[in-house]
Amino acid sequence: MTITSFHPPQRTLMGPGPSDVHPRITEALARPTIGHLDPEFIRMMDELKSLIQYAFKTSNRLTLPISAPGSAGMEACFANLVEEGDKVIVCINGVFGGRMKENVIRMGGTAITVESDWGRAVDPKAVEETLNTHPDAKILAFVHAETSTGARSDAKTLCELARKHNCLTIVDTVTSLAGSELEVDEWGIDAIYSGSQKCLSCVPGLSPVSFSEAAIEKIQARKTPVRSWFLDMNLIMGYWGGDGKRAYHHTAPVNQLYALHESLCLLQEEGLENSWERHKLHHQALVAGLAAMGLEMLVPEEERLAQLNAVVIPEGVNDGAVRQQLLAEYNLEIGAGLGAFAGKVWRIGLMGYAANQTNVLNCLSALESALLRQGHTFTPGEAVKAAISIYQ
Template identity: 45%
Template sequence: MSEDKTRERWAARPGEEVSEVDNAHRAPSGVIDVPSRLLMGPGPANAHPRVLAAQSLPLLGHMHQPFFKIMDDISEGLRYTLQTKSKYTLMVSGTGHAGMEAAIANLVEPGDKVVVGNAGIWGERVGILSRRYQADVVEIKVPAGQTFSYETLKATLLEHKPAVLFLCQGESSTGTHQSLAGVGELCRQTGTLLLVDVVCSLAGVPIFTDAWGIDCVYGGSQKCLSGPPGASPFFLSERAMEKLQKRKTPPATYNLDMNLIGDYWGWFGKRSYHHTGPVSTFYAMREALALVAEEGLESMWARHQAMHKRLWDGLRGMGLKPFVEKDEDRLITVNTIKVPEGVDWAALVKHAMDTYSLEIAGGLGPTVGKVWRVGIMGYNAKPQNVELVLTAFKDGLQRQGKELPLPEEAGAGAAQPQPAAAPA
């Protein structure tokens, strides 16, 4: 049909006028062009090729039985990855922020007291969200690079007896790893639900959700799980589900109401439409969780630990120091490195990208301008990638006139940077 005939057809519709199409601002055309980069920042990390391939599979309807089977596989994979027997596992349709909001919206009623452990930007945001959901927020803080002691958490819980305690296992803005030892037991003594952020730690460091008495977890798909952004692993314990179902008021969000989303995922013995799940993203996450199961959690945790050690052997060989002083507080999946005096951190980051097509990140929140952040996560946690990071640091520091220690000054056994490898 000609353009004139098309305009005549639409002009015939009562009450509507049809103008000339504005062709001055056409949408993009042609095939998309995306550069190949090695993403060794705090995330997203590079996705596994099998995960990328899964996204090219044919679409299914979001209420088709074959798609329900994929959702069931995801739930089972999450139970293994989180080490839980709870049936209340799923992927929230959205990034880690959506998982964060889902947790607060479903666990917190107006007036509930919530203790928020603020060790960086993620605790800060949970505090903001909790206030928006009309919680009575008690915020405890530690300086950037430190974590909460068991004694501090115990005293706080006994004093406030909150409805919810929030802790971030892996704080990517500061590079800290919060110990959860004994915290779940404390929470049970005070009738408190334990909410934990595992966005950048899930599958990279140990977590035993049932054994540690955790009640709600949200995570990210694009970090150690080696998937695309857009899905948030989510878990509720029986205690958390009981709190949800006994609420005096429904969650203030329809989009993230776990009564409704859980029904879509088959939590209650049936499946009802709530929203159109991100079909291709869920394909990817089914494959990502299958890869976790095939490698085995203990092997994954050991691989991440080994690459963390390899990175720091090399960095210390250049005279660089960790931002987090205590070994036991240091996160192995997102490493924070002190920027030495007189070094332009941004110039080193830019040189790594321009020369090696390699992402190294600067600080975030309380660490802006103070640190570099290097992610060792999932598919990227392998020797050739760590060696390229070390090469970029050595090159970048030398270009700024930074004198590096001689091998004997750096200490025996310190890994020396190798020639650059192609991005993996």
């Protein structure tokens, strides 16, 4: 069997991520590989740290990209902060909260769960009650932007509650970074992780993380070694730490880091707050269009993420057939439902570079065509018109 070079099709990525990659980022990715201890590379790493601090709105000195996808960033937070026997309160309102619970268990901790409805924000009252019931809890963990449902939780309030109860916080911002308001220092988040492939429009494979001084103290005071050599922040600090020395830990994914650097340059050029606003604008246009086709959103308006739109699949419409048609005829990817919502919702991403007017209008037109073929009744043309009215 002879296998030849793989040439992927050119898609428009409006699923839950990866999102469309900015051409400047793919160009950066292909720049010449240099050594991970090269002085030029180390200069780039220093810049990268500043850029991630900018995106997270933090001055945390322990701020860096984990050399693996967001799931590894999640694991880096739990593996370092949870010690055997630690009680961790985990908020679950979708797939990724459930994954946090799994992480606590793998690290030998005890997970106390606070369940909220899928498709809704985490309920701060339920969290407060649980914090009261478990005064010995050490950590509160929650997902800021639940990628499986499109719900945004009130991270600021949840962090306040945690602080009041002497808990550190671990916050999943894989989908929120650069797409929604996020203030690490202002809100007092202790450990945060994100992903490169969502609102940063970078290729998938990296996970920016950041740790507060309180988190670093807990990591350094551990009685048992971190259950991962690869993700042990005590060791990773030696390579990324600010003391000028760069002790070899593992070979950095050099070209991916070029790409992340470029994506963060783009973010800085646009301005973080402008990026949040842009996501909001295109979200409003998309939602107006979807409503004109008679489609309903899963998440109540005040809890919706701009960058991930869970749309209820109407009765009688074939989920798979629609997504297949969009992919085959429009090269357009939208996301399927995950977990409890498989077959029940679509997840339309408007992330980073993909959050633009062309994509919104194309997606609405393509969806209109697919829904008409499925016999869903509405007035053709109204969706695009409704979206355009938002832009005017």
